[in-house]
Amino acid sequence: MLAGRPPVFFLALRIAARLMAGSWQEKGPSPRRESWIKTYCVPLARRRFARQMRRTLEWNPIAWLQQYSWKARVSKWGLCLLFVLLECAETTGSPSEILQGQSLLLLILAATFTFVGVNGFLTEKKNGALELLLVTPLSPNQIIFGRVWGLWQQFLPAGLTLLFFWLGAEHLVLNTWTWRYPPFKDPGMLWNFLTSPVSWGLGVAYSFRGSFYSYHSFDPMANPGFQIFVTAIGFLTLPVFATYFALRVKNLFVAAALTWLALLLCPYFAFMALGALSIFFDRPLIPSVLYEGVFLTSLAFALLACFLLRHSLSRRIYSF
Numbered sequence: 001m002l003a004g005r006p007p008v009f010f011l012a013l014r015i016a017a018r019l020m021a022g023s024w025q026e027k028g029p030s031p032r033r034e035s036w037i038k039t040y041c042v043p044l045a046r047r048r049f050a051r052q053m054r055r056t057l058e059w060n061p062i063a064w065l066q067q068y069s070w071k072a073r074v075s076k077w078g079l080c081l082l083f084v085l086l087e088c089a090e091t092t093g094s095p096s097e098i099l100q101g102q103s104l105l106l107l108i109l110a111a112t113f114t115f116v117g118v119n120g121f122l123t124e125k126k127n128g129a130l131e132l133l134l135v136t137p138l139s140p141n142q143i144i145f146g147r148v149w150g151l152w153q154q155f156l157p158a159g160l161t162l163l164f165f166w167l168g169a170e171h172l173v174l175n176t177w178t179w180r181y182p183p184f185k186d187p188g189m190l191w192n193f194l195t196s197p198v199s200w201g202l203g204v205a206y207s208f209r210g211s212f213y214s215y216h217s218f219d220p221m222a223n224p225g226f227q228i229f230v231t232a233i234g235f236l237t238l239p240v241f242a243t244y245f246a247l248r249v250k251n252l253f254v255a256a257a258l259t260w261l262a263l264l265l266c267p268y269f270a271f272m273a274l275g276a277l278s279i280f281f282d283r284p285l286i287p288s289v290l291y292e293g294v295f296l297t298s299l300a301f302a303l304l305a306c307f308l309l310r311h312s313l314s315r316r317i318y319s320f
Helices: 007-020 031-040 046-059 061-067 070-090 095-127 129-134 140-174 189-194 196-208 224-248 252-281 287-314
Strands: none
Touching (some): 070 140, 095 224, 095 252, 224 287
């Protein structure tokens, strides 16, 4: 697949890799630093890693750019190790405290995910790496999907660690009935804060027709499965929104705020639309329909962001 590519393609990839690493105008590493990198920063299974990187390069060079350096690998597994240590520290408390701690860890992971997703693309745009990538034979779709895939790979171990301990905390909370650790149904401070607009909208719907939904059968605000589902949808769509706003906005914090706003609007619009339809047709809202509505709304917003991002990259419409 790479045999037919022109030499300028590989040259542009090498220059873009140097620019993305921030070492285009920096001095080369000292001999001592090179020896340390060769000793401590080399993958354990070199041949397997080389084959995997070769396949990634043939499949999508942009995804390869996100994973080729030892710094990317160290940050990926270092963040996973950090979350393992934080989760181990959280397990010393009661089940309710463990569940509350998951909200804080989710906030840390979401903030880090947003910062890396926005700042990486802003850096590429400012140092000229994006312009070099756009003159290569790569299509805008390859650039978008490669970047999104690279961000997913970067934060997947930490996300799976958080998911594992979150499920464990939910299991402890729902199955502990001793006097010391009573049942705890509070979904967490972060979840309450993020879903407050949705709770207000459902409250307005209840005021029109209080029986259209039953809290006893399925409470979307406190249901563990729904929390995990919405979090997973946000994990999948965040790189798309972060890349688009990083392309169109100059400021890091503004782009991050717009990314979070887009993530919050997806379940909000789903709740509002399904609540209005439930009142209009005079039928109760089924939990499965709620899941499908949030998924379809998030998918529609993500596809719209991909379309606008592709249009901006194709026509070189972005701000410096």
